Amino acid sequence: MPRYALLILPAFNRVYGESSVRLTRNELAVFSARALAAEVLSSEETRIGGVPYVTFETESPLNEADVALLSDLSSVYAVFGLEGELLRPLAMRPRDRLSSDLITIQKYAGKTNEHFTKLLLNVTALARDEGMGGRLSVFDPMCGRGTTLNQALTYGYDAYGIDVDGKDFEAYTGFVKTWLRNKRLKHTAETVPVRRERALVGRRFNVTFGLSKEAVKAGDTQRLTVVNADTLKSRDFFRPRSFDIVATDAPYGVQHGSKGGGGLSRSPLELLGRAVPVWAELLRPGGAMGIAWNTYGGKSSELARILTDAGLDVMDYPDFEHWVDQAIVRDIIVARKSR
16 A cells, blocks of 8 residues: 655644644545545554654645645644655645744744644635635635734635724734834735714724735736624625635633624624624525634534534544643534535
8 A cells, every 4th residue: 555654733832742743644535535646544643753743644646736736734733755764755735825924923922833724724725615725705704913814815815804803903914014014025905994874883904915926917816804893793794695615713711703782792602603603694505603712701513503504514534632721622613505
């Protein structure tokens, strides 16, 4: 059987690094089931030269498209073919269109690990009928300072978000405008008030950019839109069936992204129970929703029931649960919207 090895990226976060091999094996299983032409038969952690790898066997050799897909695994640095005791490097072709500093530059308390954000987006996109390919539209309904949006943009997708925190909105919009200027990318960027019956209901940040002037002239552009408003009012700002992917990392603290009901929600499941039906309306048929959450705030069966009641089909995925700190054990649940 053909054998391969994935070199694991060193994680700046030590705690996440301790889980990265197991999470990579489970992410690989999703890639195998949903995208690869060559089925992965088994995988295991292997140390080669004192460095952790994920090694695996396939029923047939990986083709170029398979290797390109594996290039996007969230914690993989290199892909090798195993020939006896020798490693033969395979040419990686990640889908990244933008430099990685779009994701890594921002540093602030509570920022989601970039590897995990990529994992969440990957397994959610793979739940779609048509997988990760194409110019997809990604919506993060609790986008914070935009880690998920930035990963979507890096993949060449269009990105949309909403968040109730005005300080996060200001910080993210300022960062994006500075980054676009520093990269000298042709772009337009504006922040406009959103009014309903003369009352201010939110702010909208709109960006259109291309990799070059020639690309912009040819219409090869990407869009970023971020709204500063309550996620429960997402329908006021975005049309039904607008997005291919809804992906969000639900906040872990007391404040959970909504002021609906006269105060800040203290239960993530309470908020998700009210928000998921709203987000599901924004999802296109055949699209997918992925939610990361703190399992101390609710069981996966409870969240699965919320998704099912919203008309979504929960995916039978492997375990992505992992320890973050004493107050947070994080997991992912993904569901698909039937056509």
